Every structure is written in C-alpha cells, then in structure tokens.
Amino acid sequence: MIWFDLDNSPHVPLFRPIFAELSRRRQEHFITARDFAQTKDLLTLWHIPHTLLGRHGGKGRLGKLVNLLQRGRELARLVRGRAVTLAVSHGSRTQLVAAARLGIPALLMLDYEYTEARIFNTLATHLLMPAAIPDQRLAQAGFKLSKVIRYAGFKEEIYLRDFTPDPAFRPALGLAPQEILVTLRPPSMVGNYHDDKSEALFRACLEFFSAQQNVQCLIVNRTAAERRLLTAALRRRSNLRVLERAVDGLQLLWASDVVVSGGGTMNREAALLGVPTYSIFTGRRPYLDEHLQEAGRMTFIEQARQIDNIPLQRRNGSAAFTPGNPDLPAQITEVILSLRRSGVA
Structure with a gap:
C-alpha cells in the first residue's frame, strides 16, 4: 500500500492525476491531509477520500518544530499497523518524521532547491525533482545527488495535462x-x-x-x-x-x-x-x-x-491549451510503483 500525505493546497491538484492513475492500475493507496489553506476544501471539491490530521504550526520556528514532532507522532499512530510499503509527498516534513519512526521508505517530491536540505537528505529515501534543475545548483544548495531521481518537465505539468478551459x-x-x-x-x-x-x-x-x-x-x-x-x-x-x-x-x-x-x-x-x-x-x-x-x-x-x-488589457482566452508533457502522470506513477516493487525503496 502507498501512503500519500498532502500538507498544502497545491498538492491536491498535483497528486489528483496520480491517484487516478493508481486507481486505473488497481494499486491500493490512501491519503492523509493537513487542514491548512484550501487543502481540505479542494479534496472535498474533487471528492477525494482522505483522513484529515493536524494543522499548520504557525509563523514562529518553535511552533513549527512542535508541530513537526506532534503531527509526525499523530501520523505514525494512524499509519502503524497498515501494510504501507512507500510514503509519498511533496515536501511533507511531518510525513518524513512519521515514516522514519515506522521504518517506511519515503519518496519526497520537491522543486524548490533553497529549502531544508538537511532534513530531506536525512529522512527521505529518494528525492524526486525536475530534470531542469542542474546538479550543480542542487549540490550548492546542500542536496545529496545520490538520492535524486529526475523527471522531465514541471510538476505543474502533471495536472495541466487534463486542463480544458471552461468558457462559463x-x-x-x-x-x-x-x-x-x-x-x-x-x-x-x-x-x-x-x-x-x-x-x-x-x-x-x-x-x-x-x-x-x-x-x-x-x-x-x-x-x-x-x-x-x-x-x-x-x-x-x-x-x-x-x-x-x-x-x-x-x-x-x-x-x-x-x-x-x-x-x-x-x-x-x-x-x-x-x-x-x-x-x-x-x-x-x-x-x-x-x-x-x-x-x-x-x-x-x-x-x-x-x-x-504592467500592461492591462484583455487577453485572448479562447485558444486551446497544449500540455508540454502529456505522459508525465503515467511516468511519475511508474517511478512510484518501481520503487515500491524494487524492495529497496
């Protein structure tokens, strides 16, 4: 079973096509989510089953640290006993803490290099990043390149593939x-x-x-x-x-x-x-x-x-949208499944 944790609004549209692809392939998965910003509302809007757990730790460092440990502990309590073989998120620090506590391999997606490299290097088993970010930039930011797996395109293209403009x-x-x-x-x-x-x-x-x-x-x-x-x-x-x-x-x-x-x-x-x-x-x-x-x-x-x-004028919104990499959802799903199958995720 694959466990996804969504801790911010953008992660809902991001993983939505992945959930659909996993369901199409009849691969068992479940979702936890943090009650922050519009995460809960978007999950409800798109009828995505989930378990809501925890909130944001606030602006201060102490609050963030306390929240990291507390939500990590709550997630571990929730997941313990389930046959989870891989934990997946986009930058969820609390999932990393919980997965490490339970001995579950963790695949962490991210696309911003100037973030907390130390905790990600330490607790994530693999780091899934866009191929466009140069190795040199990641190394300078402190990331272990040996943990990095690449994918072609922007993470936003994972779900832009399914976008059809609504004239109404x-x-x-x-x-x-x-x-x-x-x-x-x-x-x-x-x-x-x-x-x-x-x-x-x-x-x-x-x-x-x-x-x-x-x-x-x-x-x-x-x-x-x-x-x-x-x-x-x-x-x-x-x-x-x-x-x-x-x-x-x-x-x-x-x-x-x-x-x-x-x-x-x-x-x-x-x-x-x-x-x-x-x-x-x-x-x-x-x-x-x-x-x-x-x-x-x-x-x-x-x-x-x-x-x-900044120019202010009506733009032509009648044109069709063409995604850059329409196969990206299936490619990301295959990375996730291959790590789970390998037994060394």
Missing part, C-alpha cells in the same frame, strides 16, 4: 466581457521564506490595480493572517474581492488577464498556461522560475515602480 467560468465570476481580471495571491505569511519586502510589493500592487478603470481584482488568500493584510485595502476599493470558496485554480488563472503572486506554484501554473505572470517573491529565486523568466513567460517585480508598467 469567467461569466460565473460576475465579470463583464471586456472587464480586465487581475488575480492576486499574497506572499505567504507563515512560510519559511516569508519576507516583509514581498508584503510591501503586494500592497503596492493592490493600490495600483484597484485604482485602474475597467479592472476587477480577485484575491486568492490562504490564511487568516493573509486576510488581515487585505482588510484596509478592501475597505477602500470597490473593485477588490476575496475569493471566498475553493474553485478550480487552473480555470481561474485561464480566466485572468494578469496574475500576480507571491508564491511559486501559482506563478508557474499561470506562466505555463500563457497568462501574463508577475512574481513578487523576494526570497532566493527558484531555478525553474528563472528559467521561465528567461523564456519570457514570467517577470519578477523587484521594485514598486515596476508595477506601473
């Missing part, structure tokens, strides 16, 4: 045909990579976009802390709205004319869909995002004055 989605948001939709996501307020500069850039974006004519701003926030960041701006501007319910994120991005985000996954999704994408992430830049910038598919905003130069 944009009208359902209450937008007039010629209104410009700017979708914004605040920088994480509780992530390890939180930076005050990103917050300042986000506030500048709110001021600029909400002052423009024929523009509607839809804000995708994940936590109460992010909502507090928005409170003052929401009172002042009538064309600022917060997304109040879980929706299909890819449909929202496709319906957008501009996307501005303080995080990696949403930016890469939008860029790969061909939507004008602007990153206000001010931490150490992921190699994959640099790659998209070099390809002209993403722009980094470093100073508030750059925001004034």
Whole structure:
C-alpha cells in the first residue's frame, strides 16, 4: 500500500492525476491531509477520500518544530499497523518524521532547491525533482545527488495535462466581457521564506490595480493572517474581492488577464498556461522560475515602480491549451510503483 500525505493546497491538484492513475492500475493507496489553506476544501471539491490530521504550526520556528514532532507522532499512530510499503509527498516534513519512526521508505517530491536540505537528505529515501534543475545548483544548495531521481518537465505539468478551459467560468465570476481580471495571491505569511519586502510589493500592487478603470481584482488568500493584510485595502476599493470558496485554480488563472503572486506554484501554473505572470517573491529565486523568466513567460517585480508598467488589457482566452508533457502522470506513477516493487525503496 502507498501512503500519500498532502500538507498544502497545491498538492491536491498535483497528486489528483496520480491517484487516478493508481486507481486505473488497481494499486491500493490512501491519503492523509493537513487542514491548512484550501487543502481540505479542494479534496472535498474533487471528492477525494482522505483522513484529515493536524494543522499548520504557525509563523514562529518553535511552533513549527512542535508541530513537526506532534503531527509526525499523530501520523505514525494512524499509519502503524497498515501494510504501507512507500510514503509519498511533496515536501511533507511531518510525513518524513512519521515514516522514519515506522521504518517506511519515503519518496519526497520537491522543486524548490533553497529549502531544508538537511532534513530531506536525512529522512527521505529518494528525492524526486525536475530534470531542469542542474546538479550543480542542487549540490550548492546542500542536496545529496545520490538520492535524486529526475523527471522531465514541471510538476505543474502533471495536472495541466487534463486542463480544458471552461468558457462559463469567467461569466460565473460576475465579470463583464471586456472587464480586465487581475488575480492576486499574497506572499505567504507563515512560510519559511516569508519576507516583509514581498508584503510591501503586494500592497503596492493592490493600490495600483484597484485604482485602474475597467479592472476587477480577485484575491486568492490562504490564511487568516493573509486576510488581515487585505482588510484596509478592501475597505477602500470597490473593485477588490476575496475569493471566498475553493474553485478550480487552473480555470481561474485561464480566466485572468494578469496574475500576480507571491508564491511559486501559482506563478508557474499561470506562466505555463500563457497568462501574463508577475512574481513578487523576494526570497532566493527558484531555478525553474528563472528559467521561465528567461523564456519570457514570467517577470519578477523587484521594485514598486515596476508595477506601473504592467500592461492591462484583455487577453485572448479562447485558444486551446497544449500540455508540454502529456505522459508525465503515467511516468511519475511508474517511478512510484518501481520503487515500491524494487524492495529497496
């Protein structure tokens, strides 16, 4: 049996095609999830069976450490006694702790090199990463290359394969045909990579976009802390709205004319869909995002004055989307199954 742990919203669409592929192959698996951001709501939206366990540890290091140990212990208690042969996640530290405690091999996916290499090197049996990130970059970031397995493409392409634009989605948001939709996501307020500069850039974006004519701003926030960041701006501007319910994120991005985000996954999704994408992430830049910038598919905003130069116009959203690697879900599934079959996972 394969055990998946989902501890953040992007992991739900990420693993959804993998779950479908495993079910098609009649491979037994089960899912645990952390009650954080929209993880629970997305699992419910797509009717994915799961066991909800634990919450986020908060912004402080002590809270994160306590949560790491506590949720790790709770996961181990839940999984103990099950015939689990492989644990799989995208960056779940608590699953690594639980799997190590139970002696279960762990496959950890990740696509951001400037993260906690030490715990991943120590507790993960294998690290599954995009082939585009150079070995030198990973070695400089402290990763053990002997543990790294590669796959071709972006992790976002695992689920972009199944994307079909819904022409009814944009009208359902209450937008007039010629209104410009700017979708914004605040920088994480509780992530390890939180930076005050990103917050300042986000506030500048709110001021600029909400002052423009024929523009509607839809804000995708994940936590109460992010909502507090928005409170003052929401009172002042009538064309600022917060997304109040879980929706299909890819449909929202496709319906957008501009996307501005303080995080990696949403930016890469939008860029790969061909939507004008602007990153206000001010931490150490992921190699994959640099790659998209070099390809002209993403722009980094470093100073508030750059925001004034963002073009605001309706884009042609009627074109079809063509995925870069349509076989990626099956390829990732095969990696997972081959590790389980090998007996040395």
